[in-house]
């Protein structure tokens with residue numbers, strides 16, 4: 001039995017379906033089993049990572065855990081949650097983030113600091129672990145979907161920022177290999193897509209996928225910051241994202257070959273991701 005956390009989300013949803021395809025028994029942790037859209041054959045169990053005592057039912061009889069952490073929101077409960085998980089499961093595959101290093105300090109309010117903290121807790125918990133450190137998710141570009149649907153124009157800053165965005169399914173593929181196979185204990189997999197595209201090129205690729213041109217219109221960084229905060233993102237996080245994109249104009253993200261090495265097939269190009277998600281942009 002494998003427990004998948006984040007099972008109703010981007011990455012965890014693919015982990016669930018890939019495990020089912022392999023005939024593995026899957027249990028999904030969710031805060032609300034009544035509304036969780038999960039495939040047939042998955043046992044949905046209520047639990048909240050921010051409330052470690054609520055995890056016991058979900059952890060009963062579990063061999064391995066796919067752990068996706070709700071960064072920052074549940075950090076106060078991380079030590080107790082990891083201890084509980086390690087007390088039951090033999091193996092944990094943790095979704096961390098590219099940019100985390102083994103010696104990164106835990107900076108208050110920072111996503112990378114939160115992942116570094118979780119990695120440290122898991123390393124010290126006496127459980128077999130594998131860390132996935134993906135770079136930016138292609139699915140982040142869904143933020144543009146409302147304006148693409150309405151106008152066919154993306155009005156953002158840093159159209160020249162180069163990113164090696166990864167398909168959420170590829171992250172899940174490596175996670176499933178680490179959950180179900182041997183040889184991944186103690187491995188840290190830095191995962192990216194197969195190519196670096198500028199944000200303007202990503203918008204154009206979405207246009208090709210939906211059969212209608214999508215144009216990038218450059219606006220000042222302050223506008224992007226304002227839009228991100230208006231979408232509900234904490235200001236510090238929005239500032240971090242804008243600063244990171246600023247840096248990626250002059251230092252585009254590099255790709256890694258890790259996905260192909262581990263999975264034995266090439267990573268999915270952004271253009272294919274856009275085709276897979278065309279319905280979200282039409």
Ligand SMILES: NC(=O)c1ccc[n+]([C@@H]2O[C@H](COP(=O)([O-])OP(=O)(O)OC[C@H]3O[C@@H](n4cnc5c(N)ncnc54)[C@H](OP(=O)(O)O)[C@@H]3O)[C@@H](O)[C@H]2O)c1
Pocket residue numbers: 005006007008009010011012029030031032036047048049050068069070071074095096097098111134135136137140
């Ligand atoms: N986006 C990026 O570019 C990027 C890059 C690197 C790393 N990451 C990391 O990837 C993770 C996000 O992955 P994602 O996009 O697949 O997630 P997502 O689609 O945003 O889904 C979040 C999932 O977390 C679950 N969840 C939220 N709070 C929870 C809680 N308190 N207890 C239990 N479950 C909880 C939700 O389940 P229910 O609602 O069903 O409870 C949902 O399934 C984060 O840790 C992020 O830092 C993201």
